[in-house]
Amino acid sequence: MTEPAPSKRSRRSSGAITLRDVAMLAGVAPITASRALNTPDQVSPEVLNKVLDAVQRTGYVPNRMAGGLASARSRLIAAVVPSTVASVFMETIETLNDTLFDAGYQLMLGQSGYSAVREEALLEAIIGRRPDGIFLTGILPPGKGRTRLLASGIPVVETWDLTPTPIDMLIGFSHSEIGREVARYLLNKGHQKLALVRAEDERADRRASAFKETAAQHGCRTVIEANVGASRTLKSGREALSRILAQAPDTDAVFCSSDLLALGVMTEAKARGLAIPEQLAVVGFGDVPFVADMSPALTSVRINSADIGQQAAQFLIARAEGREVTPRIVDVGFSIVARDSA
């Protein structure tokens, strides 16, 4: 038994089934097989059948790298998140990914790790893949990364924040507004001694500033602030409350920059025998699914994360297909979901 003739395939070929193989089997030209798969109504039913049959028999899977190179459309979308673990952003990513997948796009995920240097390297790596669009968590400050992104001409959607000068498209909400609203909410409930538990990031910063400002305007001058740095854990929340109470034992309300921190604050309060909300009111941020069913149920700032993901996907797909998007800035808002804890 001799090997079947290598059908004059060059030595560089990877050996996998190609469109050429399918076309030969179907007895048509490669371009016709391509049309049968991509634009089936440009092809006669007879040819379509033959090609589809050949695909079946060979187990052919089109090489999207080659397709992307030839058509200058990669059908790849890149997403950048600070972190993936227990992150409030993952619901957005989940919806983004689902919507994209149903439209024939794949998602590339990059972690910026809350570090500017890493983010820059990441953006370079992303641009190298020539994605049809880029999803960014947060807004990108001026700098090398922003310049490169602008120069690349790739559609970009920034999210989870608002700015009058986005790179391209923007889907977010106002963190200052949240700070103000939560302060008003607590003040209206009669709380006097407000405190903040927050992580170190720019958006939490703006919520905190607006919160303190509004509190001051209403006669609450000293808002104790516990900054947990990058440690967004339950434990940090517990420790933060301890520090706050050491400084100001009469604190009667805390606004936390994440639900997990709020959970920590509540845990510590309960351990100290403080009644929630009678002695201490707690407000979280993110409204992750489980906080509604805790006991007491956590009052939190609700962001429609899934909505952000879906809209971002639709914007990116539209642009990838050459359609325009208007308006390019969308404020999805937020709401304070009042529950037992405040």
Place this chain on the structure above:
Amino acid sequence: MTEPAPSKRSRRSSGAITLRDVAMLAGVAPITASRALNTPDQVSPEVLNKVLDAVQRTGYVPNRMAGGLASARSRLIAAVVPSTVASVFMETIETLNDTLFDAGYQLMLGQSGYSAVREEALLEAIIGRRPDGIFLTGILPPGKGRTRLLASGIPVVETWDLTPTPIDMLIGFSHSEIGREVARYLLNKGHQKLALVRAEDERADRRASAFKETAAQHGCRTVIEANVGASRTLKSGREALSRILAQAPDTDAVFCSSDLLALGVMTEAKARGLAIPEQLAVVGFGDVPFVADMSPALTSVRINSADIGQQAAQFLIARAEGREVTPRIVDVGFSIVARDSA
């Protein structure tokens, strides 16, 4: 002012800077510029400088699709997870992604959504990208997806489970062993009436079976089981405990298939005034970071998620670079972290 001559670029070009432009600017052949960037020590220092300078001045970012097509190495790794939201797998993905990125690989993320149909479509889409490796959460049962993966010849690492017949590589642990160990642990503590709160998935199934079997062997014949289906929420945990107590009010220990479900069980128990662990012992699964700092602190089954991610990355990178991996099956084990709740 006339436009600068279009430098005889064909009408199909996307207009972006290419290696050709860089090479011309540096006064060398494209392949030399390629070498300067990819294998700098194959090139004279003088040429290296000229090329690097040209890259700087043009802002050139190599097109990895073209590179991947030409070299048959995409430097892309695909990962499949059931879901990204608050999932215990995300720590693995985070480490996987970090390790890959540092080695020059990008991660593509796909969600199988705990559905076989979707998973198959996903695998097809993944294979179309010709990734250098594929990371799978769980093990892939025999079927079309498995066959296609095998046929593709792409290195695959299955994770979070054990089987004597992996597709290729495997990094996991024994779920049966966990079920047995947790049952023994609770029995040893003197608990008599055991119960299970579990989601509907195959791995939870095996933990549950082994748990019940071991309990039976020790004289505990009726293990009440509450199945929450696909609803892995705190609320489901609460409801599950309610159902269990309705059936068997004297239940004194519960093993949950996730920490979030355990949190629900604890919440419901506290709401009912049951003392933990005196009246009800609770064991979780996953040992996500925050359960250690709850009050009472949750006893849970610890999996070294980060370790799985890093090892998987190293396996995949090794194979992408043509190195072999031995052994191909790694049992990373688990441990029961005893805390207050049991």
Place this chain on the structure above:
DNA sequence: TTGAAAGCGCTAACAA
């Protein structure tokens, strides 16, 4: 409706 030719931007192979 179908096909031939010519790339997309890069790198492997071979040669100098």
Place this chain on the structure above:
DNA sequence: TTGTTAGCGCTTTCAA
């Protein structure tokens, strides 16, 4: 050390 040539597998363009 550098360059020439010929693809990688697909799609655009143009022609029939």
